[in-house]
Amino acid sequence: MARIIVVTSGKGGVGKTTTSAAIAMGLAKKGHKTAVIDFDVGLRNLDLIMGCERRVVYDFVNVINEEATLNQALIKDKRCNQLYILPASQTRDKDALTKEGVGKVLEELSKDFKYIVCDSPAGIERGANLAMYFADDAFVVTNPEVASVRDSDRMLGILSSKSRRAEQGDEPIKEYLLLTRYSPARVKLGEMLSVDDVQDILSLHLLGVIPESQSVLNASNSGIPVILDEQSDAGQAYSDIVARYLGEDRPHRFIEEEKKGLFGKLFRSK
Amino acid sequence: MSLLDYFKSTKPKSASVAKERLQILIAHERSARNQPSYLPELQKELLAVVKKYVDVDQDAISVHLEQDVDQETLELNIVLPEESVKKP
Numbered sequence: 162m163a164r165i166i167v168v169t170s171g172k173g174g175v176g177k178t179t180t181s182a183a184i185a186m187g188l189a190k191k192g193h194k195t196a197v198i199d200f201d202v203g204l205r206n207l208d209l210i211m212g213c214e215r216r217v218v219y220d221f222v223n224v225i226n227e228e229a230t231l232n233q234a235l236i237k238d239k240r241c242n243q244l245y246i247l248p249a250s251q252t253r254d255k256d257a258l259t260k261e262g263v264g265k266v267l268e269e270l271s272k273d274f275k276y277i278v279c280d281s282p283a284g285i286e287r288g289a290n291l292a293m294y295f296a297d298d299a300f301v302v303t304n305p306e307v308a309s310v311r312d313s314d315r316m317l318g319i320l321s322s323k324s325r326r327a328e329q330g331d332e333p334i335k336e337y338l339l340l341t342r343y344s345p346a347r348v349k350l351g352e353m354l355s356v357d358d359v360q361d362i363l364s365l366h367l368l369g370v371i372p373e374s375q376s377v378l379n380a381s382n383s384g385i386p387v388i389l390d391e392q393s394d395a396g397q398a399y400s401d402i403v404a405r406y407l408g409e410d411r412p413h414r415f416i417e418e419e420k421k422g423l424f425g426k427l428f429r430s431k
Numbered sequence: 432m433s434l435l436d437y438f439k440s441t442k443p444k445s446a447s448v449a450k451e452r453l454q455i456l457i458a459h460e461r462s463a464r465n466q467p468s469y470l471p472e473l474q475k476e477l478l479a480v481v482k483k484y485v486d487v488d489q490d491a492i493s494v495h496l497e498q499d500v501d502q503e504t505l506e507l508n509i510v511l512p513e514e515s516v517k518k519p
Contacts, residue, residue, distance in 0.1 A: 306449075307449050307452065307453055310453055310457075311453065311456060311457065311460075314457050314460065314461070315460070318461070318464045348446070350444075351444025351445065351446045351447065352444065352445055352446055353446055354446050354449055354450060354453075355446070358446065358449075358450045361450070361454075362450070362453050362454060362457060
């Protein structure tokens with residue numbers, strides 16, 4: 162049986178697709194057979210972030226409508242043979258997804274895969290609801306910013322009331338916080354909500370903090386999940402997150418401002 | 432303390448303002464989320480009944496459900512106009 166992870170946030174532009182691509186690659190690199198599915202029907206972008214946009218032939222909706230088999234639609238990643246991508250349809254409207262259809266695809270994937278990562282669209286409409294409906298774990302991607310925190314809380318309400326686990330009275334979805342675009346320097350100045358502030362408000366288990374980083378744009382520019390940029394802070398932060406999710410005990414990083422070098426020390430204000 | 436620090440410390444930092452606003456808002460939204468779905472309908476019907484006898488405003492009635500560990504309290508609040516005019 163596969164473990165189904167939904168990457169969700171409510172608000173758009175906080176880093177769901179970046180996170181989906183990174184953790185799917187991270188899990189696969191650890192040797193777990195992983196599928197990552199784009200639920201953003203009509204506005205697919207996971208293919209672009211994963212760098213396989215020119216290899217899309219069939220998509221998620223084709224499989225649901227039985228116009229293609231799952232094996233025809235799954236794109237095998239060229240960098241890691243344990244990773245497969247199921248792109249969203251670009252042309253159909255979001256009503257093309259059905260609960261039965263999505264359930265069937267996930268069930269079939271579950272036979273063969275260890276992890277299924279569902280990249281949720283923004284909002285709380287059908288695509289987002291179906292992305293989280295079958296989930297076992299939820300990665301709630303949040304920016305340290307008022308609108309994002311509020312929308313994350315809204316998603317938590319939906320996760321706990323409208324998921325399959327909630328409806329069937331099973332053990333609830335495990336919810337994890339991923340705080341992205343974090344800037345320790347601005348937190349120190351009192352201009353940005355801190356990790357503790359966000360945890361006070363949302364009371365979620367913190368899986369990791371991703372610092373605001375130029376490497377994220379560089380990675381998406383070239384279609385490489387940022388976790389593969391092992392030199393970068395964001396890449397390392399995602400590696401930590403994958404390791405923690407798999408049960409490794411790793412201390413949190415990127416929460417404090419980086420220590421200044423010699424130049425910084427000479428000109429330090431205090 | 433430098434002059435700059437003095438000016439900085441006079442106004443609250445925006446992050447703490449954000450936290451306070453969020454805490455209030457989210458507490459409010461969570462309590463609304465946990466209300467049973469019949470509450471708005473109940474409020475509408477109660478208002479209709481009251482309106483038969485007293486001329487009250489749409490927003491003069493509020494229904495609030497408090498949930499404690501072992502009891503639920505349904506609080507009903509109707510603000511009557513200063514001179515309750517009985518309808519003929």
